[in-house]
Amino acid sequence: MRPVDDQAFRDAMRVLERRHRVTDWAAEMTSFEILVSTILSQSTTVRNERLGMDGLRAAFGDLTPETLATASPRAIERAIWHAGLARRKSRHIRDVARIVSRDLGGDLDRVLRRPAGESREVLLALPGVGPKTADVMLAMAANRPVFPVDTHVARVARRWGLVRRADYEETREALEKRTSPSRRKAWHLAMIAHGRETCTARNPRCGACPVSTECDWYRARNRRRRDKPLR
Numbered sequence: 001m002r003p004v005d006d007q008a009f010r011d012a013m014r015v016l017e018r019r020h021r022v023t024d025w026a027a028e029m030t031s032f033e034i035l036v037s038t039i040l041s042q043s044t045t046v047r048n049e050r051l052g053m054d055g056l057r058a059a060f061g062d063l064t065p066e067t068l069a070t071a072s073p074r075a076i077e078r079a080i081w082h083a084g085l086a087r088r089k090s091r092h093i094r095d096v097a098r099i100v101s102r103d104l105g106g107d108l109d110r111v112l113r114r115p116a117g118e119s120r121e122v123l124l125a126l127p128g129v130g131p132k133t134a135d136v137m138l139a140m141a142a143n144r145p146v147f148p149v150d151t152h153v154a155r156v157a158r159r160w161g162l163v164r165r166a167d168y169e170e171t172r173e174a175l176e177k178r179t180s181p182s183r184r185k186a187w188h189l190a191m192i193a194h195g196r197e198t199c200t201a202r203n204p205r206c207g208a209c210p211v212s213t214e215c216d217w218y219r220a221r222n223r224r225r226r227d228k229p230l231r
Contacts, residue, residue, distance in 0.1 A: 003161030004214050009178045012160075012211040013187045019210055020193035022186070026140040031108040032100060033063050034141045035126075038133045039092055040083040046196075052083030065106050068097035092128025099126060112142035119144075131168050139188060145181030147172055147188050152195025159199065159217035 004012065026034045036056070041049040053063075059079040060067050068076065077090035100108055104122075111122050116138060123134040135148035149157070149171045157163050162174045179187055198205045212218045 003216065006178050008214045009160070009162070012214045013179070013183070013190060015210050016190040016194050017186055020190050020197070022189035022193050024140070024185075024189070030063075031112060031137070031141040032065055032097075035096065035108065035129075035133070035137055036063060036068075036093055038136045038140075039089055039096070039128050040080060042085070042089070042128075042133070044084045048083045052080040052089075055079040055082060065097045065101035065108070068093060069101045071097075089128065095127040096129070108141075112137065116142075116144050116146070131172075135172065139185050143185070145176075145184050147175040147179060147184040149175070150192060151201075152192045152199075153188065155201060156191050156195050156199050159215055161216035 026037075029037065033053075037049060037053055040052040044052075056063055056068075056076070056079045059075065060071060071094060073087075073090045073094050076093055077086045080086050080089060080093075083089060100106060104111055112119050114122070119138060119142065120134050123129050123137055124131070129137075132148055132150055135146045136150075138144040138146045139148050147153075149168055153175070154163075154166055154168075154171050157171050157175060158166065162178070163171045175187075176184065198209050206212050206215075206218050206221075209215070209218070
């Protein structure tokens with residue numbers, strides 16, 4: 001495997017950033033709403049996550065820790081059923097709301113203002129929060145220079161030869177090593193858009209990819225096709 005070199009990676013990411021012109025989906029949300037949204041996004045599509053958020057707002061109005069802390073898991077489950085895994089996610093959301101309102105003074109922003117490592121530890125201790133969700137919070141809610149890795153980011157990183165296995169921390173470190181702190185958030189969003197629209201898990205649209213020449217996976221697939229014996 002021949003990985004994309006650092007300069008080629010940066011050039012490719014600039015192309016993707018211009019092509020997708022991504023927007024900050026979290027710009028108008030509170031930190032707590034971003035956390036709830038990210039929990040809902042686990043193992044589902046962005047469309048279903050948004051339907052889950054719409055369901056919560058329709059059922060409870062303003063999404064605050066205090067509101068959801070007193071809601072029953074069953075009521076939350078009914079509101080978020082579009083997002084899948086509703087029973088598990090409803091309990092995580094209710095339990096997180098209780099911890100934030102009871103133990104963190106209802107102020108998640110105060111946690112996010114702590115040093116990044118300390119903030120991450122507090123976030124990882126919350127129910128339903130793993131490394132990806134914690135890093136999304138640091139990037140999108142606290143504007144910290146981290147590079148969260150979702151399924152699309154991980155797929156593109158593997159196909160570009162940046163990592164050899166699907167390990168979260170290895171992938172994040174590889175991407176952060178190649179990305180200046182000021183570009184990590186934007187390139188995280190651009191790579192997600194590329195994974196959703198072009199570099200899909202099944203039937204990737206390599207013919208429409210503006211950076212296919214830098215893709216080790218694409219080159220390997222072309223070699224296999226050339227070497228395949230004719231029948």
